[in-house]
Amino acid sequence: GAGVSQSPRYKVAKRGQDVALRCDPISGHVSLFWYQQALGQGPEFLTYFQNEAQLDKSGLPSDRFFAERPEGSVSTLKIQRTQQEDSAVYLCASSLVPGQGATETQYFGPGTRLLVL
């Protein structure tokens, strides 16, 4: 079946612009995650949804970052008034069920590469 998809794949924004990044998780996956990956680094956790509920947003770097998943499927990560330090790859991942063990395995999308000029 289809994996996690993200759009756009690439986004160039001028400093101060707002951007919206979309994630389509694997069908039926309850959990959805957003990560930020800077060049040469591992992904850093941003936020987590279980169905439509945002259960953890402790990784969001500032109040300019906002995520939603209103119907428990597609999610959007919005960044307001983008800054140069927001330039990174934004990865979305989904997993089948929350809980413990191998069911936690997260499957990643290809990411959106954001460049803020």
Add this chain to the structure above:
Amino acid sequence: GQNIDQPTEMTATEGAIVQINCTYQTSGFNGLFWYQQHAGEAPTFLSYNVLDGLEEKGRFSSFLSRSKGYSYLLLKELQMKDSASYLCATTSGNNRLAFGKGNQVVVIP
């Protein structure tokens, strides 16, 4: 919190064996994942360990020692397509993954 350490880069010859190490310190531990990431692509799941010992899956094996906070990924019979970054990540039951910086493996002919 989570603190995960991986060496940054290694080069190996096609057909060889390479071992990628990962040490971690966590306030809670509920398993360790290995992912492979080719440049510009999504991380792809390789293995999951929660109990001590070796898990073998084809050319890839992963080992875990919980008491030492240590894991390694063993890649056998290296192929050119194995050139990628290898990420280890721990989970502490709060659903998020905490990743290391990744280890870049370069396979040469």
